[in-house]
Amino acid sequence: MGFNSKIITHLMGLLLLFNGGFMILAALVSGIYQDGVTLEITLAAIVTMFIGVLAMFFTRGHDKEVNRKEGYIIVTFGWIIMAASGVLPYLFSGTIPNITNAFFETMSGYTTTGASIIDDIEILPEGILFWRSLTHWIGGMGIIVLAIAILPLLGIGGMQLFAAEAPGPNADKLHPRITDTAKRLWLIYFGYTVAETILLKLAGMSLFDAMNHSLATLSTGGFSTKNASLAYWNNQPLIQYIVIFFMFLAGSNFVLSYFAFKGKVQKIIRDEEFKYYTAFIVIFSVIVALVIYFKANVPITEYHPMVLGDAESSFRHSLFQVVAIVTTTGFVTADFTAWTPFITVFFFGLMFAGGSAGSTAGGIKIMRHILIIKNGLLEFKRTLHPNAIIPVRFNNKTVTEHVVYNVIGFFVLYMLLFVIGALVLGFLGLDFDSSIGGAASALGNVGPAFGSLSPLNNFNSLPALGKWWCGFLMLAGRLELFTVLILMTPYFWKKT
Known part of the structure; x- marks a missing residue:
């Protein structure tokens, strides 16, 4: 095929070492709490790292140059290798003995979907x-x-966060070396995680719960340590407001956080995507809050201890769920599918929103929606003035036609894969609500869905094939579609 298989294998080995190192961290936590599975997690780490060392040893003389095709393979198979090795702690400890369930849970974890079978x-x-x-x-x-x-080096439009003219931060690189840029953003990511852990601990969470929820919040994941998710702390509003704040940060472009720390507040204020992202959340939250306040007759249970006409509760729950869905974090404070049919349809639409480009959020992304809407509106002008050159502008910069076409192509592919995803789930026996909700949730890396996959339930009811299918949708959605789907085209594997 003409691929540099040695560099691909070498990098897979490096990822396995990386993964094994994190398993050691989990083993240390297990040892501290004496939960009885320290040996099993340690063994999983040793096996993972051993395979990684072997892969790196036998490919140590590799050619270091990576071409575009190899990049696609490395990115996609890297995620698969991480998930495949990530099942070992579950399997070795016996907590999830079924390979299908273990893989679903692990893929849901790495893709930050947050859908669970437990x-x-x-x-x-x-x-x-x-x-x-x-x-x-x-x-x-x-x-x-x-x-x-x-991804920018691979020329993937829409995800060319710093290579394309459309996203504003392009003109102000954090550092001329792209690897140093990644390091700076990683430090912000780590710093936010530590900060949220401290704040949640001070607000009343145990240190263990605070750590876990911070890891899940900044990654916009959604795994909780409680069956009721954040509804467990419904009587502690401060905890939920802290989580809302960090979900909002995680769903915004991390480059803007860097600018904030550098005191360049004007760059944040002028950023068009951030303005729309913030405005959408505020408007959507107000709409949901008003409906809950005046319409939602929700029974008082563990999952939704809220009373009709309670202003603070209505505002907090609406803001929490809107931010959780838009940022694709997927935490829940209530079963939002019980908040009137209008709210159910409304949240289904929000599953297609996504956070900002350059964030940890999944979904289509706000930037793409803005470009599609702007281009659509400009078509009216172009129809009236066919000879005029009327470009799409974003952050006061002209967006190239290549980026616009790429964004439109992404949107079409995304909706097509959603329809196919729902059809497959329907074919496997799921009802209409569960099929469209499960497909939208998996592809958008959201977490909770509708029907049998609602916040009150989980994904364990899916048939085995449905779990593998949803795993594929999670991966495709997380890696921006093109990265995964291009591997399925025959011309990708042809010699060039």
Whole structure:
């Protein structure tokens, strides 16, 4: 095929070493809490790292140059290798003995989807819960590094976060070396995680719960240590407001956080995507809050202890769920599918929003929506003035036709894959609500869905084939479609 298989294998080995190192961290947590699975997690780490060392040893004389095709293979198979090795702590400890379930949970973790097959989360050992949250954090950190350092080099439009003219930060690189840019963004990511852990601990969470929820928040993942998710702390509003704040940060462009720390506040204020991102969240939250306040007659249960007409509760729950869905974090404070049919349809639409480009959020991304809408509106002008050159502008810069076409192509592919995804789930026996909700949730890396996959339930009811299919949708959505789907085209594998 003409591929440099040695460099591909060498990098897969490096990823396995990386993954094994994080398993050691989970084993340390397991040892501290004496949960009885320290040996099993340690063994999983040793096996993972041993395979990684072997892969790197036998390919140590590799050619260091990576071409574009090899880049696609490295990115896609890198995520698959991480998920395949990530199942070992679950399998070795016996907490998820079924390979299909273990792979689903792990892929959901690395893709920061947050959909789970575990019926009772709270009986899991602390080491396994921490590993589960770490898979989120690795995936969230990985997508930033991927977006900054790899995908722009592969020429993937829409995700050309710093190579394309459309996203504003392009003109102000953090550092001339792209690897140093990735390091700076990773430090921000790490710093936010530590800050949220401290704040949640001070607000009343245990240190263990605070760590796990911080790992899941900054990665926009959604795995919780409680069966009720954040609804467990419905009587502690401060905890939920802290999580809302960090979900909002995680769903915004991390480059803007860098500018904030450098005191360049004007860059944030002028950023068009950030303005729309913030405005959408505010407007959507107000709409949902008003509906809840006046219409939602929700019974008082563990999942939604809120009363009709309670202003603060209505505002907090609406803001929390809007931010959780838009940023694709997927935490829940209530079963939002019980908040009137209008709210159910409304949240289904939000599943296609996505956070900002350059964030850990999944979905289509706000930037793409803005460009599609702007281009659509400009078509009216172009129709009236066929000879005029009327370009799309973003952040006061002209967006090239190549980027616009790429964004439109992405949107069409995304919706097509969503329809196919829902059809497959329907074919496997899911009802209409569950099929479209499950496909939208998996592809957008959201987490909770509708029907049998609602916040009150989980994805364990899916048939085995449905779990593997949703795993594929999670991966495709997380890696921006093109990266995965291009490997399925015959011309990719032809010699050039």
